[in-house]
Amino acid sequence: MGIKAFPVCLFILIFSQSYAQQPNIGAISGLVKDSATKKGLSLATVSVFKLTDSSIVSFKLCDDKGGFEIRNIPINQPLKIVTTFEGYEVDRREVRLTASTNYPIGTILLMPTSKSLDEVIVKSERPPIIVKKDTIEFNATAFKTLPNALVEDLFKKLPGMQVDRDGNITYNGRPVSRIYVDGKSFFNDNYKAATQILPSAIVANVQVYDDKEQLDATQKNTDYNKIINLKLKQHVKKSTFGKVSSSGGTDNRYELAGAVNFLRDTVQLTLIGYKNNLNRGVFNSSEMRALGAFNRSQYKMSFNGDRNSYTFNDISFGGGVTAETESTGGGINFNHAPTKNTSFYAQYFVSHEDGYTNENAKTLFYNNDTINEYKIKNQFASIKTVQNLNFGLKSKSKSGNRNLTLNVGNQWSTINSTTLNTTINSDDKVGEILNSNGKLDQSIDPKNYYHALYFFSRLFEKNDKYKAFIFQQSYKISQDATNFLTEIDNLSLIPTPTTSIIKQLRIFNPRIQNIINRLVLSGWRAKKFDFSLASNFDVNNEKNTIVTYLQPIGHINYDSIDANLTSDVSVSNSIFKVTPQLDFEIMKYTLSIRPTYFSAHQNLNISNKLFDNYKNIYTYPLLNVLFYKRGGISLSFNQQVNLPRARDLTPIMDNTNPLFVFNGNVNLRAEKATTFSISYRKYDVKKQVNFNSELYYEGTQNPIIQSVKILNTGKQEIKSMNAGNRHSVVTRLGISKSFQKLNRYNHSVNLNLSYQNMVTPTVFNETEFSQKVNVFQTTIGNSFNWQDKFSFYYSYSYTANVNRFTNNFTADVLSNVQNLDVEVTARLFKKISFNTTLLANKIVYENLPALPINLFINPSVSVYCLKEDKGEIKFIVRDLLNRNNNFSRNVIGNNITETNTNVLGRYFMLTFSYNFKTFKNEKNNKVNW
Numbered sequence: 066m067g068i069k070a071f072p073v074c075l076f077i078l079i080f081s082q083s084y085a086q087q088p089n090i091g092a093i094s095g096l097v098k099d100s101a102t103k104k105g106l107s108l109a110t111v112s113v114f115k116l117t118d119s120s121i122v123s124f125k126l127c128d129d130k131g132g133f134e135i136r137n138i139p140i141n142q143p144l145k146i147v148t149t150f151e152g153y154e155v156d157r158r159e160v161r162l163t164a165s166t167n168y169p170i171g172t173i174l175l176m177p178t179s180k181s182l183d184e185v186i187v188k189s190e191r192p193p194i195i196v197k198k199d200t201i202e203f204n205a206t207a208f209k210t211l212p213n214a215l216v217e218d219l220f221k222k223l224p225g226m227q228v229d230r231d232g233n234i235t236y237n238g239r240p241v242s243r244i245y246v247d248g249k250s251f252f253n254d255n256y257k258a259a260t261q262i263l264p265s266a267i268v269a270n271v272q273v274y275d276d277k278e279q280l281d282a283t284q285k286n287t288d289y290n291k292i293i294n295l296k297l298k299q300h301v302k303k304s305t306f307g308k309v310s311s312s313g314g315t316d317n318r319y320e321l322a323g324a325v326n327f328l329r330d331t332v333q334l335t336l337i338g339y340k341n342n343l344n345r346g347v348f349n350s351s352e353m354r355a356l357g358a359f360n361r362s363q364y365k366m367s368f369n370g371d372r373n374s375y376t377f378n379d380i381s382f383g384g385g386v387t388a389e390t391e392s393t394g395g396g397i398n399f400n401h402a403p404t405k406n407t408s409f410y411a412q413y414f415v416s417h418e419d420g421y422t423n424e425n426a427k428t429l430f431y432n433n434d435t436i437n438e439y440k441i442k443n444q445f446a447s448i449k450t451v452q453n454l455n456f457g458l459k460s461k462s463k464s465g466n467r468n469l470t471l472n473v474g475n476q477w478s479t480i481n482s483t484t485l486n487t488t489i490n491s492d493d494k495v496g497e498i499l500n501s502n503g504k505l506d507q508s509i510d511p512k513n514y515y516h517a518l519y520f521f522s523r524l525f526e527k528n529d530k531y532k533a534f535i536f537q538q539s540y541k542i543s544q545d546a547t548n549f550l551t552e553i554d555n556l557s558l559i560p561t562p563t564t565s566i567i568k569q570l571r572i573f574n575p576r577i578q579n580i581i582n583r584l585v586l587s588g589w590r591a592k593k594f595d596f597s598l599a600s601n602f603d604v605n606n607e608k609n610t611i612v613t614y615l616q617p618i619g620h621i622n623y624d625s626i627d628a629n630l631t632s633d634v635s636v637s638n639s640i641f642k643v644t645p646q647l648d649f650e651i652m653k654y655t656l657s658i659r660p661t662y663f664s665a666h667q668n669l670n671i672s673n674k675l676f677d678n679y680k681n682i683y684t685y686p687l688l689n690v691l692f693y694k695r696g697g698i699s700l701s702f703n704q705q706v707n708l709p710r711a712r713d714l715t716p717i718m719d720n721t722n723p724l725f726v727f728n729g730n731v732n733l734r735a736e737k738a739t740t741f742s743i744s745y746r747k748y749d750v751k752k753q754v755n756f757n758s759e760l761y762y763e764g765t766q767n768p769i770i771q772s773v774k775i776l777n778t779g780k781q782e783i784k785s786m787n788a789g790n791r792h793s794v795v796t797r798l799g800i801s802k803s804f805q806k807l808n809r810y811n812h813s814v815n816l817n818l819s820y821q822n823m824v825t826p827t828v829f830n831e832t833e834f835s836q837k838v839n840v841f842q843t844t845i846g847n848s849f850n851w852q853d854k855f856s857f858y859y860s861y862s863y864t865a866n867v868n869r870f871t872n873n874f875t876a877d878v879l880s881n882v883q884n885l886d887v888e889v890t891a892r893l894f895k896k897i898s899f900n901t902t903l904l905a906n907k908i909v910y911e912n913l914p915a916l917p918i919n920l921f922i923n924p925s926v927s928v929y930c931l932k933e934d935k936g937e938i939k940f941i942v943r944d945l946l947n948r949n950n951n952f953s954r955n956v957i958g959n960n961i962t963e964t965n966t967n968v969l970g971r972y973f974m975l976t977f978s979y980n981f982k983t984f985k986n987e988k989n990n991k992v993n994w
Contacts, residue, residue: 091162094134095170097127097148099177105131106175109150112192116143116159119189121207123807126194128751137806138162146170147190151197154178155185193807194224201225203271209808210265211853212933213980216295219265221850224805225750227813230858230886232257234293238748238755242276242290247297249331249402259295262326262335264306264982270296289695304328306982314941314974318343325981331402337414338395344388344420344969387420387447388951388966396453409458421446428962430775432830433874437775440489447482470519480509486553488724490779495559499779501724503553503567515541524588532588539581546574549721557778567723568616570623571630573609577711580604593650598643605638607711630718632673636711640665644689654694661687663706669714669731676716679731683708696746703740709733713769713785727771728784737766753803758796765791772828773958788826788833795821810851817844827870827958834872836958841865859887868956875959879911896934898927908954913961920948931979939976947971 097109111133112124122144125133138144140162148156153175162168178185182195193207208222220226225237234241234256244256246263275289307325312318320341327334396414422445430437457472483506490499518538549571557563580603587597613630614623641664649656663686669679685706693699715729744759768791774782801815821840826833846860861884868878885905892898906919922945930936951966 089140090137091140091164092134092136092167093138093146093160093162093170094132094167096172097131097133097150098172098174099153100174101177103174105129106150106153107131108196109148109153109175110192110194110196111135111173112147112149112190113138114145114147114190116145119145121193121807124193126196126750134167138168140164145190147186147192148173148175149182149186149192149195150175151182151195152177155190157190200272200274203273205265205268205271207807209853212266213935214265214853215261216263216265216268217260219268219271220260222805222808222811223271224803225753227801227803228260230860232261234260236273236291236293237750238746238757240290241293243292245292245294246333248294248405249408256293262324263295266982267297267304267984268295269298272296303330304982304984306980308978308980310976310978312341312974312976314943315972316970318969318972318974320974320976333398333400335398336395337397340391340393342389342391344390387418387445388422388424389969390418390420393417406461406463407459409456411456412453413455414453416449416451418447418449423967424964425966426962426964428960430773430829430960431875432775432959435492435494437490437492440491442487444485445482446484447480449478449480451476451478466523468519468521471516473516474514476511476513478509478511480507480511482507486722490724498557498559498777499724500556500558501553503551505553505722506548506550508548509545510547511543511545513541513543515539532586535583535585535587537581537583537585539579541579542577544574544576548572551721551723553723555723559777559779568623569627569720569723570614570616571611571721572614573611575607575609575711578604578606595646595648597646597648599646600644601640601642603638603640603642605640605708607636609634609711609715611717628673629675630720632671632676632717634672634711634715634717635668635670636714637668638665638708640708654692657689657691659689659691661689661704663687665706665708665735667708667735671716673717677731679714681734683735685737696748699742699744699746701740701742705738707736707738709735709769709785723780725781725783728782730785733769733785734767734787736768739764739766753805755801756799758798761793761795761797763793768826770826770828772831773960774830786828788828789835790824791826792824793821794823795819808852810849812849813847815844815846818842825958829959832872834870834875834959836956837869837871839867839869854892856890857888859885861885866956870959872959876912878956878961880954880956881909883907896929898929900925900927908952910954910961913954916952916954916963917950918948919950919952920946922946935980935982937976937978937980939978941974941976942971943969943974944971 093113095111097106097111098104099106105127107127107129109127109131110124111127113122113135114120115122122139123135123137125135127133142161144160144162146156146158146160154177156173156175158170158173160168160170182197191204191207193204195202195204203223205219208219210218210222217228217232220234221228227235241256244259246259272294273291274294276292305325305327307323309323310320312320320339320343322339322341324335324337326336394414394416396412398410398412400408400410402408422443424441424443424445426439426441426443428439428441430439453474453476455472455474457470460469461467483504486501486503486505488499488501489497491497516538517540518536520536522534524532524534551567551569551571553567555565555567557565582602583599584601585597585599587595589596610633611631613627615625615627616623617625642661644659644661646657646659648658663684665683667679667681667683671678683706685704687704687706688702689704690702691699692701713729713733714731716731717729719727740761740763742759742761744757746755746757748755767787768789769785770788771783772786772788774784776782797817797819799815799817801813804810804812819840819842821838823836823838823840825836825838827836842862842864844860844862846858848856848858850856862882864882866878866880866882868880870877883906885903887903888901890898890900901922901924903923904919904921908916910916923941923943924945925939925941927937927939930938947970949968949970951968952963953965954961954963
């Protein structure tokens with residue numbers, strides 16, 4: 066069975082399985098109503114407990130009419146049914162099912178009360194889910210997890226909650242934007258830190274509600290994102306927890322990592338350190354688990370290479386850009402929320418990466434009846450050090466009328482790299498044209514500063530109506546002082562063999578300033594009508610001093626200035642936008658109309674008198690329209706203008722690699738993009754089915770592209786230019802379903818289909834034509850967890866690409882790519898866990914040689930030791946079959962590029978990890994969970 070057939074058959078088998086009732090179980094059904102009005106109580110919770118030990122069996126939320134049916138109830142056991150709803154007394158009754166049939170319990174009448182639910186319910190009867198107005202609250206203790214489980218593991222067991230492989234969270238189909246801990250910010254609102262640092266054992270309740278502060282008055286969305294608030298257990302006031310890990314393996318592979326977290330009520334402090342030569346980030350996006358539980362799923366591979374790095378807020382946690390990297394780093398993060406309305410944070414991180422890449426690339430250019438081929442070999446070595454210092458605060462007035470958010474950051478880096486380059490150019494008519502060998506050295510000292518400010522204020526209130534003022538500013542300035550040394554020997558064979566030596570030092574020092582100022586006035590409201598006004602004044606300036614030195618023959622120093630390649634270049638952009646917005650409520654729908662006046666001034670000043678200065682003024686009326694129903698259909702129409710970038714405008718030739726010369730173009734015009742989309746989303750809470758679909762169109766006038774011209778000498782000239790219109794149409798369809806039985810199993814399946822049609826203009830050798838691309842993609846996935854003893858995950862995708870060209874010299878290119886990702890974990894013995902990941906990748910191009918199949922298998926076995934499984938000894942085999950590779954093939958315009966880089970290869974590793982956690986109550990006494 067091939068890579069394609071196996072996942073399809075497996076998906077059909079699992080998706081079609083039924084969770085049929087067994088002969089020894091039954092069901093309980095009934096209605097829950099208000100005792101006074103006799104109306105059904107939607108979202109009331111009906112819980113079934115064992116009478117003997119008060120352990121929960123199952124539960125259900127009532128439907129819109131107050132009805133419920135709870136299946137998989139054991140027969141011949143004494144049970145207690147507890148019905149709860151905020152604002153009502155608790156109903157308790159005992160039952161015993163004597164036959165495996167539906168047991169109708171009849172109508173349960175709840176009496177209204179002024180007491181809160183916490184006052185009328187005992188701890189042992191607390192239901193798994195409680196609905197309090199706009200908040201869903203989960204009782205964390207009702208969902209069993211392993212001793213070392215994190216909050217992320219708890220989330221995976223909550224109904225309606227989904228956590229993907231990268232740690233992104235959705236609830237009832239909506240993304241989670243923030244996570245609070247006891248109502249306060251944690252780790253600067255980086256919710257992955259909260260879910261992947263905090264142990265689930267300290268959480269009492271998980272609250273979910275709408276994030277109504279995510280948008281300002283002029284930004285509309287079809288649905289709110291979600292906020293999660295973790296309420297910690299009452300007696301947890303002082304906590305220290307974390308993990309240290311040490312690994313050693315064959316081929317001198319190693320890893321050291323550690324993180325410790327101090328939680329003192331309103332104060333959170335995290336210390337991090339790591340060092341490894343495993344070519345990966347210790348805390349990467351898919352494995353982060355983070356900080357508190359390293360590498361529980363030890364290895365994961367991306368098919369663009371063996372590299373797997375992770376960056377958060379521009380902070381690197383290892384890995385790097387080279388194929389083999391040694392990473393070292395560490396830092397500190399501090400959070401403090403002294404009051405309910407005030408919080409601030411500060412963080413410092415430093416990382417160092419030392420690595421190299423051996424790359425072989427081959428590019429085929431199709432030009433009439435000639436095929437031009439470039440063979441490039443690069444040996445690239447890089448040393449990079451990055452420091453980050455960030456801090457910020459949030460403050461809200463007691464009345465809630467004013468909010469202030471401020472984030473400030475600085476980054477300092479040093480990057481030194483060397484590339485040994487060999488380039489051979491040939492065509493199928495005359496053979497070899499060019500042979501080049503040389504060295505490219507680069508030294509960069511980037512320095513970046515940014516701040517982001519958000520201020521909200523209500524101007525005045527009357528009868529719960531108010532007008533509001535919002536000011537937002539984003540400010541960023543960066544300076545990248547760069548030295549680029551080129552030393553290359555060229556042998557040109559056309560028209561006669563000629564050898565040339567190029568020795569050049571190019572120094573450029575770009576200073577880029579980006580300022581975005583946004584002002585919003587809102588609050589003009591009628592019964593079904595809202596009006597607001599927004600304005601933007603944005604500034605983007607780039608000043609660059611370019612100096613090119615040559616090394617005269619017989620000289621050692623680079624002291625001869627090339628006047629043609631030397632200049633001061635300044636590009637300044639000032640953009641002004643005014644947007645009035647009208648919102649109309651039409652039955653259950655909202656119509657939002659936002660006309661925009663757009664005005665931009667762009668200036669280019671060049672000190673080199675060989676070139677003229679440039680000035681352009683753009684004035685456009687733009688329109689944005691949104692028509693939607695929350696949790697349903699949405700239609701949108703948007704227009705925007707994109708100004709030419711400074712690099713695309715600068716006419717000073719960039720010949721740092723003299724075989725591939727780049728020129729800007731002062732005659733560029735701005736792009737104007739128009740998008741239109743129709744989407745529909747529906748989440749069935751009762752059936753836990755999520756359905757979404759989208760049709761998206763984007764058209765761009767005057768798109769800026771890079772034209773390519775191959776000279777007779779084999780060198781390339783690349784130039785920015787405006788081309789014919791660009792179009793793209795995308796359709797997507799997705800459906801997922803979850804199956805859950807409390808503390809027994811969690812199972813979800815998904816199917817996603819997409820189709821994309823793109824028409825992209827291309828210019829080659831001064832001939833313009835279009836590349837027409839059709840992409841079909843199917844992705845199926847499944848995840849299953851049975852009592853944390855056995856878990857299974859897989860994802861399979863099949864992508865078919867059809868590339869056609871409007872010229873008469875490039876043949877159609879047909880290809881398909883298959884990806885398979887499988888992970889199996891079995892904890893069949895209490896202290897032993899087995900884990901295997903399998904990743905496979907197959908790329909097929911018609912009429913081209915087949916690329917090797919990438920098959921990456923990583924088995925591991927873990928033995929848990931010490932009290933509460935705090936110690937873990939893991940033996941890992943990375944790349945069991947030694948078949949990992951890094952081959953890729955891409956089609957861009959009329960060229961096909963194939964690359965291959967080095968990888969780590971197979972090795973064996975032994976790891977010891979130790980989890981430590983201490984919880985103390987307010988009396989400083991130890992608390993065990």
